[in-house]
Amino acid sequence: MKALMSIGALVGVVGLLLLAGMIFDIIPSNTIRLVEGYMPMQMLFEVGCYVLGFTGLSYMLNAMGMGIPRFWQGIGFWIFFLLYIKYRIYPPIPFSVRAMYGTVGLVAVLMWVSSNEEDWKKFKQPILNVLDAQTGFNKVLRYVYLIALPILTWGFSYNAMMPKSEEPIELRTVHPAPPASTKVHGKTYVLQTSLNPYRVNPEGKYDQEYTNSLIVEQGMGRLMKPNANPWDEKAEGYLKYVREGGEIFFQNCHFCHGDNLNGRGLHAFAFNPIPANFTDPGTIAQLQETFIFWRVAKGGIGLPNEGFPWASVMPPWEQHLTVDEIWKVILFEYWHTGYYPRTWD
Amino acid sequence: MGVVTRKKLLSIIALSAMVVALLLPIVMALPSPATGEEAPVAEGAQKEGEKVEKARDVYYKTEGIVVGAPAPKTTDSPTDYPRYNFESRVLLWFANQQHLYYGSFVLAVPIFCMIIEFMGVVTKDKALAKRYDQLAYDFIKISLTAYSLTAILGGILIFTFLTLYPTFFSYLSSIFRPVMHIYALMFVAESGTLYIYYYGWDKMKEGFLKWIHLSMSVVLNVIGTLLMFLANSWIGFMMSPAGVDEQGRYLGNIWHVIHTALWNPLNLHRILGNMAFGGGVVAAYAAYKFLAAKTDEERAHYDWMGYIAMALGVAFLIPLPFAGYWLMREVYAYRQQMGITLMGGLLAWLFIIQATMIGILFLSTNYYLWQAMGRMRGAEKYQRYIKYLVFLLACGFMVFITPHTMVMTPAELKAMGGQQHPVLGNYGVMSAKNGGINVIITTTVLSFVWYMRGNKVSTVSWARFGNIFMGVFFTCAYINIIFLAIYGYYIPANVRVGLSVPQVATTLSCLFFMFTLNSMMMKGAKQMGPIEWGKISARSQYALIMLATAFTWMMGLMGYIRSSVRLFWHVNEIMRDNSPWAYTHTVGFAANVISANVLFFWISILFVFWLGSLTAKKAPVEAKVGVPGAIPQPAGSH
Structure with missing residues (x-):
């Protein structure tokens, strides 16, 4: 047990040193890379390791007679967590999310320290000591709080009320609900039922299962399936349409959406927000092909009221591309990212 | 059964009357669902040679005889929207x-x-x-x-x-x-x-x-x-x-x-x-x-x-x-x-x-x-593990509440480099959220199980095996839920929706099997002390x-x-x-x-x-x- 706890304590100390390095900018946050694009288990795993590490550390310190009081354990862990989400996670997360996580962290700490009567008493004791002020030190501390707390409250209020020159926060609706139907080049398409006419099997019939089988899932490293190379000149049917879609994409779209379709094209950073990242599982992967068709055809200018604040510079591509070209480019986007369009079966 | 007294008979009659009262309105309305209340009028009109208008149901797509007026087209007027x-x-x-x-x-x-x-x-x-x-x-x-x-x-x-x-x-x-x-x-x-x-x-x-x-x-x-x-x-x-x-x-x-x-x-x-x-x-x-x-x-x-x-x-x-x-x-x-x-x-x-x-x-x-658990003698043994339950709950909670599109200032948006956070933004999709809520619910079930056995020590001969089985079952449940949450990122959205079924089944299995097993284990269990209500x-x-x-x-x-x-x-x-x-x-x-x-x-x-x-x-x-x-x-x- 002691050996196990010693390992835990070591993990805790190393973890704390690493975090301190990140806070003081000695170690860049991305020294240990956070994996992008999938279920972010890494962050939870790291925090879990810290929890185990701190448990080990606490055990060892107790064994050495240097135990940390429960009050400081709770406060310390919360401060650690706030620093972790501020300095470890990159790119930096917005304040709103940090506030949410910080609150969850605080609630969790309070639940822990008050889960039983004994711990709760231990946690409260330093607070009660200051309030009772039986010693000189506590008396001084009580006066300090008496003066500091109103000043802090005033400071927060002043800061909150003071007009700021920052741009206001925007609650942007990234995927507004599409209309029931859309009219492109004079033809009406019902979004719930329309199908990509190029998603076909060798017999020329619509076949999502067949086309899915020619896609390599993103997790496999975006390799091509054997004998399924769209750039093979002999490729026919679906693969040929993917190639044609690719050509259209690289002639028109990749300047913004990037050659990896990750929204980081040549012009991407001229815009705020940058263009959509198709490799993100939250974009085309969870939308029907007809949704993409509507967005490509109508562009940012065609966003509905719900799409406030309409922060999109996407051109209405129906003015530049034919219907067939739009369908083909969509086909290519799904093929390249390894995602399948959403269906409702 | 003994002699049916008058009181019993009366109560049975009262209950029967209630059942009849319940069924009466339904029975009375039975002709309506079958033909529609206005149907006889429509039939009458047909007899007189008037044209019967038919239309298609917007949802069921079946044809029916039009018996009602169209939905009114309202205007912002005192007739349609009178107001204070x-x-x-x-x-x-x-x-x-x-x-x-x-x-x-x-x-x-x-x-x-x-x-x-x-x-x-x-x-x-x-x-x-x-x-x-x-x-x-x-x-x-x-x-x-x-x-x-x-x-x-x-x-x-x-x-x-x-x-x-x-x-x-x-x-x-x-x-x-x-x-x-x-x-x-x-x-x-x-x-x-x-x-x-x-x-x-x-x-x-x-x-x-x-x-x-x-x-x-x-x-x-x-x-x-x-x-x-x-x-x-x-x-x-x-x-x-x-x-x-x-x-x-x-x-x-x-x-x-x-x-x-x-x-x-x-x-x-x-x-x-x-x-x-x-x-x-x-x-x-x-x-x-x-x-x-x-x-x-x-x-x-x-x-x-x-x-x-x-x-x-x-x-x-x-x-x-x-x-x-x-x-x-x-x-x-x-x-x-x-x-x-x-x-x-x-x-x-x-x-x-x-x-x-x-x-x-x-x-x-x-x-x-x-x-x-604090009002039970013997439940102290679980107290030191509560911090791990807190950790599981907090993790599940954080995943569950993380928005896919975050609230941010344009400056934060720029610093983040895109509308979605490349790492945490992925908590915003359904796969992660299903994992989060199922972890929370499974942990709640675990808390209940601990509560139920708080002041008891099982005396059945297979108690040790039962405890190990429960531990393994819960561990496997957590692994399965988290694995499916991760796996959901590798499959199409429509299949991913279906993954919720095994996740839910895992959680419910914990609920039903573990509650049942726990009850069996705690049958005739040794009490460490009573529950001190209050x-x-x-x-x-x-x-x-x-x-x-x-x-x-x-x-x-x-x-x-x-x-x-x-x-x-x-x-x-x-x-x-x-x-x-x-x-x-x-x-x-x-x-x-x-x-x-x-x-x-x-x-x-x-x-x-x-x-x-x-x-x-x-x-x-x-x-x-x-x-x-x-x-x-x-x-x-x-």
């Missing part, structure tokens, strides 16, 4: 919400009474049986006062409709005309049954008569549930109309109008929601009484009452997210736009708030259970109040979301809302109105509780059952 100097929509919102709060409460509490009364009847321990019976009686007493308020609020709601939205209400009642009288008659039947059930309590408290009394509660609940189903059909029709053509003309089949695409999921969701809400309110009542109690006896009674109400509420809370998931799935299947507006578009932020509230509910429940921390009671408040707030929020998803339609795609308020409120405004509704409800329910306490003060002393020294454990917990 206030936003009519908010007035209606308030009236509707209050009616729904009370309606839910009075539908849920008789179900509780039925369960508790049944527990009292089947319990062999006489003292415990008496306590259960008294508890059920206390519940129905509270419900009776609330019932009158529900009816009053229903009247206010109808008057609000008639005064502020006359054209819309007239159209809706024309569509539902064949069943409007059934609703009214069932309300009468509900009132009658409730009064007989309540006032017959003392006269039918023993033997066979008690069973008849219990059967009456079943009839009462059947009527209540049918009433709710009928009311649900109106909102179902407004969201996903059926039984009418594109112009909104009624096609003569009332079953189509009732049985819309969203009716069944709405029914299930509301039953579970009402039960969880009712449990929360009663638990809060008990918590309030506990905190105000002056004697140990009172504290013990209300501690026990709070526990039972919480356990019943949570029993229905656990499947609630799954029922919600089914409802959303059906919404998506019905209209993709509606689903996206709800979960990815305009109303997505409200769903983040909802996730937060769900998380609070489960966190409060767990916290209460950990506190409750010796629970005050913090636990605040957790119960938190639970109830979160329920109330969440109900208000979800009702608002469900209603708002129609956007500018009174009846989706059939009847447009042309009032000046056909826009979606800001999140802040909606939250303020919800909070005001919650505040009003709690103030008014406190009044109801106070009224209940007046009756209690007048009750004879014998009605009060004292808390025995060695208090038996409630069947719900062990």
